[in-house]
Amino acid sequence: MLELRHVSKTFNKGTPSAKQALNDLSLHLNAGDFVSIIGSNGAGKSTVFNAIGGSFLVDAGRIFLDGQDVTFLPEHKRAGSIGRLFQDPLRGTAPNMTIEENLALVYLRANKSRSIFGITNKERDFFREKLATLNLGLEDRLKSKVGLLSGGQRQALTLLMATMITPKVLLLDEHTAALDPATADKVLELTRRIVADGHITTMMITHNIGSALALGNRTIMMNEGQIILDVSGEERARLTVPELLELFREKSHTALDDDRILLRAD
Amino acid sequence: MTLTLFQGTMEQALIYSLVAVGLFISFRILNIADLTVDGGFTLGCATSAVATLAGHPFLGLLLALFAGALAGLVTAVLQTKLKVQPILAGIITMTALYSINLMIMQNRANLPLLKCDTIYTWAAGWLPANLCKLLLLALIVALVLLGVFIFLRSGLGLSVRATGDNPDLVRSSSINPSHTITIGLCVANALVALSGALLAQYQLFSEITTGTGMVVIGLASLIMGEAIVGRGGLIRCLLGTLVGSAVYRLIIAIAITSSLQPSNLKLISAIIVAVSISWPAIREKLAVHKLKKAAMQAAREEDSHA
Numbered sequence: 001m002l003e004l005r006h007v008s009k010t011f012n013k014g015t016p017s018a019k020q021a022l023n024d025l026s027l028h029l030n031a032g033d034f035v036s037i038i039g040s041n042g043a044g045k046s047t048v049f050n051a052i053g054g055s056f057l058v059d060a061g062r063i064f065l066d067g068q069d070v071t072f073l074p075e076h077k078r079a080g081s082i083g084r085l086f087q088d089p090l091r092g093t094a095p096n097m098t099i100e101e102n103l104a105l106v107y108l109r110a111n112k113s114r115s116i117f118g119i120t121n122k123e124r125d126f127f128r129e130k131l132a133t134l135n136l137g138l139e140d141r142l143k144s145k146v147g148l149l150s151g152g153q154r155q156a157l158t159l160l161m162a163t164m165i166t167p168k169v170l171l172l173d174e175h176t177a178a179l180d181p182a183t184a185d186k187v188l189e190l191t192r193r194i195v196a197d198g199h200i201t202t203m204m205i206t207h208n209i210g211s212a213l214a215l216g217n218r219t220i221m222m223n224e225g226q227i228i229l230d231v232s233g234e235e236r237a238r239l240t241v242p243e244l245l246e247l248f249r250e251k252s253h254t255a256l257d258d259d260r261i262l263l264r265a266d
Numbered sequence: 267m268t269l270t271l272f273q274g275t276m277e278q279a280l281i282y283s284l285v286a287v288g289l290f291i292s293f294r295i296l297n298i299a300d301l302t303v304d305g306g307f308t309l310g311c312a313t314s315a316v317a318t319l320a321g322h323p324f325l326g327l328l329l330a331l332f333a334g335a336l337a338g339l340v341t342a343v344l345q346t347k348l349k350v351q352p353i354l355a356g357i358i359t360m361t362a363l364y365s366i367n368l369m370i371m372q373n374r375a376n377l378p379l380l381k382c383d384t385i386y387t388w389a390a391g392w393l394p395a396n397l398c399k400l401l402l403l404a405l406i407v408a409l410v411l412l413g414v415f416i417f418l419r420s421g422l423g424l425s426v427r428a429t430g431d432n433p434d435l436v437r438s439s440s441i442n443p444s445h446t447i448t449i450g451l452c453v454a455n456a457l458v459a460l461s462g463a464l465l466a467q468y469q470l471f472s473e474i475t476t477g478t479g480m481v482v483i484g485l486a487s488l489i490m491g492e493a494i495v496g497r498g499g500l501i502r503c504l505l506g507t508l509v510g511s512a513v514y515r516l517i518i519a520i521a522i523t524s525s526l527q528p529s530n531l532k533l534i535s536a537i538i539v540a541v542s543i544s545w546p547a548i549r550e551k552l553a554v555h556k557l558k559k560a561a562m563q564a565a566r567e568e569d570s571h572a
């Protein structure tokens with residue numbers, strides 16, 4: 001479904017502050033894979049997502065999405081097949097627009113033949129039905145401005161928006177990191193359900209080692225722009241959090257250096 | 267204030283309200299301070315005047331809409347494709363428009379339209395004579411507001427609105443924000459030029475300096491309208507432009523009838539805009555000042571008790 005072939009990226013090339021963020025990285029995801037990604041600060045995790053999403057062009061290598069070479073496709077043209085969530089809940093929604101307007105905005109990309117007279121009642125019912133699945137009572141607040149919602153509610157709404165038209169790949173960059181633990185758990189559970197229901201190919205960066213192992217079918221560790229560990233199946237099922245950390249130390253010859261790391265093994 | 271003067275003031279308020287609507291789109295929705303407006307307003311005046319002189323007042327309005335949109339397009343291309351800073355992009359277009367407007371007006375700084383057929387003389391043919399201008403303008407402005415309302419709620423309009431709010435989101439809904447900025451600026455400047463076009467036929471002349479300071483005047487109206495009507499939904503915002511424009515024109519009418527020099531009006535507009543835009547910052551300073559004072563007061567009282 002998603003393939004990165006020998007991708008490299010150096011920021012500020014040719015200057016003293018040059019930084020190789022991706023170093024000949026290759027990765028292949030099968031349809032329906034749910035991969036969790038962990039690694040030290042600055043390992044290049046977000047950079048992988050930015051490369052896939054098209055925030056910049058990579059220096060070398062190729063990126064394929066569902067068989068199509070997207071290496072040089074501009075960001076907004078890839079966006080139709082990629083759903084993205086960021087740590088900052090403010091990034092995924094338009095605060096001065098209402099919940100239904102936000103939903104309508106993404107709904108556009110599948111449904112070009114919308115009525116010119118704004119949102120139809122049929123669409124409104126559809127939005128209400130979708131919002132009800134979040135269990136946050138947002139289905140009764142279609143006309144509320146999104147800026148009035150809490151961080152958790154906004155992130156849940158963003159998740160809904162990113163997956164309303166099933167994306168070919170869903171990229172979650174620490175999307176629960178800015179939420180309080182209870183809300184984070186709720187959004188994580190929501191993520192698990194939406195991804196499972198839609199069989200969405202997903203990559204999730206997390207600093208919660210526990211959820212990295214608990215969610216999905218595969219875990220990747222990154223260090224200095226490379227993948228240093230890739231576990232799935234039986235091997236992953238048997239791994240515990242301490243074992244995973246030990247593995248990281250072995251492979252990278254340093255301890256996992258993540259200032260936001262959470263070692264909860266839940 | 268006499269009834270005739272009041273009626274005239276309301277007629278002007280209707281004409282200038284379109285500038286406020288244009289600025290609502292560029293300044294509020296797209297979050298861009300678009301200085302194209304000063305040149306675009308005169309562009310509308312000039313186009314409409316020339317067409318009216320040639321005997322085509324309605325064509326003049328259409329041409330003005332089109333010319334205004336084109337001016338917006340130039341600013342948008344400078345800004346999105348050529349990466350000129352938004353303010354500078356507007357200034358560049360505005361400066362270029364000065365020469366273009368003169369060209370359209372056949373190199374004359376003033377183009378009188380005496381004894382020409384205008385949309386207003388046309389309206390006098392079937393509307394009550396003393397109300398014909400007011401009614402015609404009300405009709406045109408109502409149609410424009412309806413059109414803008416429908417546009418802003420359509421799919422395309424939603425993307426334009428999201429652009430100023432969160433461009434990342436627009437990009438991630440697979441729409442190029444450059445396109446939505448371009449569409450927004452075209453619509454905004456088309457409306458501004460239409461306002462100029464209506465004015466030229468109303469005052470029966472077009473002058474090269476008519477648009478000078480129009481950005482500030484439009485912003486003053488927009489902001490005053492928001493202060494009075496509030497910044498709720500779309501309908502409220504659009505009504506606000508009408509109310510703000512009416513209040514602004516009333517202030518001017520009063521200023522003119524009183525001893526105030528008309529030349530002071532731009533100073534007053536500038537002060538209104540400066541104060542209203544900086545109001546949140548001023549309010550915050552005042553609040554901090556109050557808190558400090560209260561804290562110091564409390565400390566003093568504690569000292570005196572001790």
Ligand SMILES: Nc1ncnc2c1ncn2[C@@H]1O[C@H](COP(=O)(O)OP(=O)(O)OP(=O)(O)O)[C@@H](O)[C@H]1O
Nearest residue numbers: 011012019021039040041042043044045046047048
């Ligand atoms: N746009 C950019 N310009 C310059 N350097 C960048 C840019 N984006 C990332 N980098 C650098 O690339 C390296 C990898 O950054 P990246 O954001 O991918 O790390 P990360 O693994 O997501 O880390 P974290 O866990 O802290 O989010 C870092 O050294 C970072 O400073």
Ligand SMILES: [Mg+2]
Nearest residue numbers: 045046047173
């Ligand atoms: Mg990161």
